[in-house]
Amino acid sequence: VRRKKVLEAEKMEVYTSAQVTAMSGDKFVKAIDFRDEKGEGSEEVAGVFIEIGSVPSTAFLPSEIALNELGEIVIDSNNRTSLPGVFAAGDVSNVVEKQIIIAAGEGAKAALSAYAWLIDSGYMTAS
Numbered sequence: 001v002r003r004k005k006v007l008e009a010e011k012m013e014v015y016t017s018a019q020v021t022a023m024s025g026d027k028f029v030k031a032i033d034f035r036d037e038k039g040e041g042s043e044e045v046a047g048v049f050i051e052i053g054s055v056p057s058t059a060f061l062p063s064e065i066a067l068n069e070l071g072e073i074v075i076d077s078n079n080r081t082s083l084p085g086v087f088a089a090g091d092v093s094n095v096v097e098k099q100i101i102i103a104a105g106e107g108a109k110a111a112l113s114a115y116a117w118l119i120d121s122g123y124m125t126a127s
Contacts, residue, residue: 013043020050056092068094079110085121087114 089106
């Protein structure tokens with residue numbers, strides 16, 4: 001839904017598969033230089049939003065780990081996956097918001113859950 005709104009917005013220009021090579025301006029970004037499949041270009045802008053990694057890299061995972069329709073790892077509230085002993089966090093998981101601060105918190109939560117799982121499973125003792 002959000003993607004569709006962005007793509008349909010009249011005041012926005014979306015560049016996919018583009019690499020920003022320079023940004024210029026005084027207090028605010030006023031122009032960008034970029035490179036894409038068509039070559040190099042330059043554009044005057046009123047603002048910039050750069051998004052990377054919107055497709056989760058999950059191809060390496062075993063089939064026992066459930067993925068949702070977007071290819072994200074399905075986790076529960078303790079970051080457990082469908083494969084016991086495997087935990088996930090960050091943008092690769094099905095957590096709704098994809099922000100660095102959320103990913104960092106989810107990573108800490110996953111580490112604590114993994115630690116508890118190791119103790120509960122008898123692989124280590126609490127110290």
